Amino acid sequence: MHAASIGQHFNRFPVNADATNPPLTIKALFSKQALNQIEAGSTLFLEGDQAKHLYEVVDGVLRVFKIISDGRRIITGFLFPGDLVGVSLRDRYLYSAEAVTLTRFRRFGRREFQDAVNSSPSLQPQLFDRICDEMAAAQRQMVLLSRKSAEERVCSFLLERLRHQQQTSPLAMVVDLPMTRLDIADYLGLTIETVSRTITKLTARGIFVPEGRHGLRILRSKSLERFAGDDYEDDDCGHVARRN
Amino acid sequence: MHAASIGQHFNRFPVNADATNPPLTIKALFSKQALNQIEAGSTLFLEGDQAKHLYEVVDGVLRVFKIISDGRRIITGFLFPGDLVGVSLRDRYLYSAEAVTLTRFRRFGRREFQDAVNSSPSLQPQLFDRICDEMAAAQRQMVLLSRKSAEERVCSFLLERLRHQQQTSPLAMVVDLPMTRLDIADYLGLTIETVSRTITKLTARGIFVPEGRHGLRILRSKSLERFAGDDYEDDDCGHVARRN
DNA sequence: CGCCTAATTGACAAATTTCAATGGTGGTGG
DNA sequence: CCACCACCATTGAAATTTGTCAATTAGGCG
Numbered sequence: 010m011h012a013a014s015i016g017q018h019f020n021r022f023p024v025n026a027d028a029t030n031p032p033l034t035i036k037a038l039f040s041k042q043a044l045n046q047i048e049a050g051s052t053l054f055l056e057g058d059q060a061k062h063l064y065e066v067v068d069g070v071l072r073v074f075k076i077i078s079d080g081r082r083i084i085t086g087f088l089f090p091g092d093l094v095g096v097s098l099r100d101r102y103l104y105s106a107e108a109v110t111l112t113r114f115r116r117f118g119r120r121e122f123q124d125a126v127n128s129s130p131s132l133q134p135q136l137f138d139r140i141c142d143e144m145a146a147a148q149r150q151m152v153l154l155s156r157k158s159a160e161e162r163v164c165s166f167l168l169e170r171l172r173h174q175q176q177t178s179p180l181a182m183v184v185d186l187p188m189t190r191l192d193i194a195d196y197l198g199l200t201i202e203t204v205s206r207t208i209t210k211l212t213a214r215g216i217f218v219p220e221g222r223h224g225l226r227i228l229r230s231k232s233l234e235r236f237a238g239d240d241y242e243d244d245d246c247g248h249v250a251r252r253n
Numbered sequence: 254m255h256a257a258s259i260g261q262h263f264n265r266f267p268v269n270a271d272a273t274n275p276p277l278t279i280k281a282l283f284s285k286q287a288l289n290q291i292e293a294g295s296t297l298f299l300e301g302d303q304a305k306h307l308y309e310v311v312d313g314v315l316r317v318f319k320i321i322s323d324g325r326r327i328i329t330g331f332l333f334p335g336d337l338v339g340v341s342l343r344d345r346y347l348y349s350a351e352a353v354t355l356t357r358f359r360r361f362g363r364r365e366f367q368d369a370v371n372s373s374p375s376l377q378p379q380l381f382d383r384i385c386d387e388m389a390a391a392q393r394q395m396v397l398l399s400r401k402s403a404e405e406r407v408c409s410f411l412l413e414r415l416r417h418q419q420q421t422s423p424l425a426m427v428v429d430l431p432m433t434r435l436d437i438a439d440y441l442g443l444t445i446e447t448v449s450r451t452i453t454k455l456t457a458r459g460i461f462v463p464e465g466r467h468g469l470r471i472l473r474s475k476s477l478e479r480f481a482g483d484d485y486e487d488d489d490c491g492h493v494a495r496r497n
Numbered sequence: 498c499g500c501c502t503a504a505t506t507g508a509c510a511a512a513t514t515t516c517a518a519t520g521g522t523g524g525t526g527g
Numbered sequence: 528c529c530a531c532c533a534c535c536a537t538t539g540a541a542a543t544t545t546g547t548c549a550a551t552t553a554g555g556c557g
Contacts (some may be wrong), residue, residue: 049546075392078484081400085392097381097388104392133371140384144341147320147391148329148348154398155442158326159545190504196397203507222504222554240322291529326523434536444514466522466536 031132035093035139038122039065042115051105053094053114060102062116064094069112070187073104074195084196085190086146089173095119097140107186153237154198161238162197163207167217168237171227184217184225211236268295277375279337280305282366286359297338297350297358304346306360308338313356314431318439328440330390333417333431339363343383353432392437396483398442405482406441407451411461413479417472428461428469457478 032038037209043069047053053064056075071088085104088094094106094114126132153165170184194201208225212218216232217225227233234240276282288311291297297308300319315332329348332338338350360422360447370376398405411428418425430437452469456462460468461478471477478484 016357075396077396077400083396083399085395091387098387100387103389127374127377130371138343140388141341141343143345144384144388144391147388149394149397151329151391151398152319152321154395155327155439156321177415193400201504202506202547205544206545209505237324375517417513433534445536446538447513453537 010177016213032129035132035135036065036091036134038125039115039117042117044113044115046111046113047108049108049110049112049136051108053108053112054102056105058102060095060098060100060119063096063119063122064106064114064116064182066090066092066094067115069114070109071106071112072109072188072192073106073197074172075104082195083198085150087192087196090208093139094121096136098141109192149239157238158201159197159199159207160236163204163211164216164233164236165191165239166193166197167227168230168233171230173234182227182230183220185229186223186225263343276369276373279376282336282369282376283359283361284363288357288359290354290355290357293352293354293356295352297352297356297431298346299464300346301478302346304342304344304363305337307340307366308358308360308362310334310338310351311357311359312337313358314353315350315356316353316432316440317350319348325328326439327442328436329394331436331440337383340380340446341387353436356443393483401482403441403447404455406443406478407437407448407455408460408477409482410441411469411471412435412474412477415474415477426474427464428471430467430469443480 012235032041038046042065046128053071054060056063060168071092071094072084073086073088073094074080074082074084088106088108095102126136151163157165167184170186171181174185176183188196190201190204194204197204199207208219214232216236217227221225276285286295286309290313297315298306300306310332312334314329315336315338317330317332317338318326318328328431331353332350338383339346369449370380377474387407397409414428414430415425418429418430434445434448438448441448443451460473464470
């Protein structure tokens with residue numbers, strides 16, 4: 010993927026937890042905070058709440074979503090260990106956050122966090138990087154929601170998850186999906202039925218095999234990539250004629 | 254709209270263009286840069302290019318987009334006078350930018366911009382605010398693309414444009430649409446035909462009347478709001494049934 | 498082992514896209 | 528100044544994709 014090759018990540022610095030020096034990494038900053046946890050299904054905060062804190066997911070998975078009229082839900086993202094919740098917001102949360110699974114997290118007062126970042130030149134680029142990642146992800150999602158077919162959406166999602174997992178276990182070929190089909194549907198802008206049918210169809214084609222209810226063993230990751238539909242690196246310059 | 258009530262805007266400070274003091278606003282920072290312009294239809298930069306500059310639109314309109322396989326185009330945003338292009342990016346542009354109309358702009362080296370912002374405590378919150386706005390806009394767009402009907406998308410778009418124009422001329426009731434229907438379609442994740450049909454339908458309902466090819470006089474802005482589908486501020490908890 | 502909920506599957510409906518044709522507008526050159 | 532051309536927009540009809548509604552199946556946990 011293109012985006013992966015783009016940025017240097019500054020958030021892999023060695024951790025300095027020494028109390029006399031300011032922390033060198035955001036991770037170190039959070040590591041001093043108390044560890045909390047919430048049950049699967051419970052709410053971390055609601056859209057519109059005063060945004061008093063920032064959160065770092067330590068363990069588990071969160072879903073971040075908005076609700077619009079007649080109860081339609083849009084999951085704008087899932088958050089995994091190491092992710093920050095609420096980096097780019099002002100005084101109110103723009104979305105709600107719930108635990109998909111039992112989730113442990115640390116939190117930080119927004120004001121204190123800002124102060125810490127502002128006073129540390131080494132933290133600023135890290136925060137900026139995180140924000141850029143968030144923005145890039147948002148744009149990828151807009152592409153997905155705007156123009157991709159159900160099949161492309163599901164493949165993109167699985168690929169995203171696979172790649173993410175491979176950052177920690179490079180050889181992993183089983184995509185773990187702790188969230189429900191409804192969560193996936195609300196993330197991909199589809200219905201539960203369409204997600205299910207698409208998974209069935211891809212299974213039939215031998216792209217993967219289900220492994221329990223929350224796992225898919227990827228058999229042909231190349232096909233997955235091909236079906237994901239973001240191969241703008243294709244033949245030539247990508248300025249070719251378009252429909253009609 | 255909810256988002257509008259959320260943040261304080263720090264970018265309305267009085268401009269200090271005095272050469273001896275650092276500029277107090279991003280606008281002031283840019284105001285010292287040379288004015289350039291590009292023709293309608295020409296390219297400012299391409300996705301994947303080295304991101305050497307940041308741009309401020311002075312006059313005109315830009316479209317910002319990505320292209321995926323088989324030439325599908327996704328316009329992730331339009332940029333109007335006062336907007337910045339490329340605040341949240343690393344070393345490469347994540348999207349291409351083209352002029353919709355003749356556009357005048359100023360630009361700034363990214364490195365210099367970062368330095369200026371980092372060395373000025375008054376600029377930092379301004380930049381942060383811009384980034385938050387960008388993120389909030391991206392999320393609104395995800396909601397739109399994920400779950401809204403064609404009618405809701407078109408109404409949301411027109412409302413967005415109307416509100417934007419009313420920031421400068423509060424009583425304006427004519428939405429100016431300098432972009433083509435294809436641009437609108439690629440922004441809303443629809444086809445040109447669906448956009449056209451939807452506009453026809455809304456015209457028939459007396460929501461607005463066309464004024465030339467690039468203008469719509471809004472007659473019933475309340476209806477427009479109602480049809481836009483983001484009335485989560487409703488009576489009570491926002492889980493009520495709606496519309497038609 | 499059996500229940501409960503999540504997931505799958507099927508038949509049908511609805512919304513949007515696709516394909517095709519027509520209409521309109523603005524610009525340019527005769 | 529008008530006519531024509533190119534491009535953009537609109538409209539219609541058919542096709543396709545996805546959503547909706549209604550069963551049915553199957554994991555996983557007590």
